[in-house]
Amino acid sequence: MIAIIDYDAGNIKSVEKALLLLGEEPVVTGDEDTILAADKVILPGVGAFGDAMETIRRYGLESVIHQVVDKGTPFMGICLGLQLLFERSDESPGVEGLGILKGEILRIPDRPGWKIPHMGWNSLHLENEGRLFRGIPENAYVYFVHSYYLRAASEQIVRASTEYCAHIHASVEKDNVFACQFHPEKSGDVGLRILKNFVEL
Numbered sequence: 001m002i003a004i005i006d007y008d009a010g011n012i013k014s015v016e017k018a019l020l021l022l023g024e025e026p027v028v029t030g031d032e033d034t035i036l037a038a039d040k041v042i043l044p045g046v047g048a049f050g051d052a053m054e055t056i057r058r059y060g061l062e063s064v065i066h067q068v069v070d071k072g073t074p075f076m077g078i079c080l081g082l083q084l085l086f087e088r089s090d091e092s093p094g095v096e097g098l099g100i101l102k103g104e105i106l107r108i109p110d111r112p113g114w115k116i117p118h119m120g121w122n123s124l125h126l127e128n129e130g131r132l133f134r135g136i137p138e139n140a141y142v143y144f145v146h147s148y149y150l151r152a153a154s155e156q157i158v159r160a161s162t163e164y165c166a167h168i169h170a171s172v173e174k175d176n177v178f179a180c181q182f183h184p185e186k187s188g189d190v191g192l193r194i195l196k197n198f199v200e201l
Helices: 012-021 032-037 049-058 061-070 080-084 188-199
Strands: 002-005 027-029 040-043 075-078 103-107 118-123 141-146 148-152 158-163 167-174 177-180
Touching: 002 012, 002 032, 012 188, 027 032, 032 061, 040 061, 040 080, 040 188, 049 061, 049 080, 061 075, 075 080, 080 148, 080 177, 118 158, 141 188, 148 167
Parallel strands: 002 027, 002 040, 040 075, 075 177
Antiparallel strands: 103 148, 118 141, 158 167, 167 177
16 A cells, blocks of 8 residues: 655645556555555655645654654655655755755755746756666656755765756655655656656565
């Protein structure tokens, strides 16, 4: 069973629909026991870092997420869900993230002629043989919507990167934790393959 964590963030429905397309039967839930019983867990999200962390804490989900990760269940963060896995974000100074992975979330720098938020298709440079990217070619295009980006503390966890006003760590993997800044559920066949790779772990 795949659990999609429901914490009132945007984008949960589109992740659910993509998994249904793959023939899965995901459960959208904020229930601790259901999340802990799942074979795979996904933390999606669109919204503000500080608001999301406040909601996660209010719903008692922070400890649940840590328990899922600690017991080795495959866990995937998408977009804001990636950012929340890290320690801090420029978007919400003073707010601590989940701190499961080391790194910080920075604002995409302003550059003449470039629009923020970064919204659209960008190609991926694949590195370090990420398990999510089995069967995905170098320079495959995926869909991004974000104003903040990850700078991981260690390049060793980075599995894909892209360029947009900065060198953006677009996907990371460490042990049973996976995350994508882009939206696989909105990235056509490439994105569905990435989700399928996660489902089949």
